[in-house]
Amino acid sequence: MTPFGLRLRALREQRGVTLSELAAAVHVSAAYLSALEHGKRGRPSAGLVHQVNEFFGLIWDEAEELVRLARISHPRVVVDTSGLSPRATELANQLARRIRDLPEERVEALLQELNKPG
Numbered sequence: 001m002t003p004f005g006l007r008l009r010a011l012r013e014q015r016g017v018t019l020s021e022l023a024a025a026v027h028v029s030a031a032y033l034s035a036l037e038h039g040k041r042g043r044p045s046a047g048l049v050h051q052v053n054e055f056f057g058l059i060w061d062e063a064e065e066l067v068r069l070a071r072i073s074h075p076r077v078v079v080d081t082s083g084l085s086p087r088a089t090e091l092a093n094q095l096a097r098r099i100r101d102l103p104e105e106r107v108e109a110l111l112q113e114l115n116k117p118g
Contacts, residue, residue, distance in 0.1 A: 002073035005037035026051040
């Protein structure tokens with residue numbers, strides 16, 4: 001599941017909206033929305049995110065947060081380390097190899113470290 005997928009599912013559940021209802025409203029298939037929620041499809045288009053924001057009546061911070069989550073929700077990431085240090089390349093490769101085995105608390109600690117300013 002992606003961050004966008006998790007938030008989309010939470011919105012649907014909070015508002016009592018089925019996949020089929022949302023799909024019909026935003027003119028996509030329920031299968032596509034399900035795949036988005038489960039991280040089986042790439043990040044959603046800006047247009048779809050806008051439609052979801054309108055459907056749920058999200059404005060200001062909530063709408064911006066959904067846009068941000070969509071941006072960071074591509075389930076197949078490619079990291080270009082050309083021009084970076086050998087250690088940066090090693091880090092990218094280690095993470096690619098081991099991310100599935102990391103416990104959630106380690107993932108959270110890494111995210112907190114990466115989200116620190118500067």
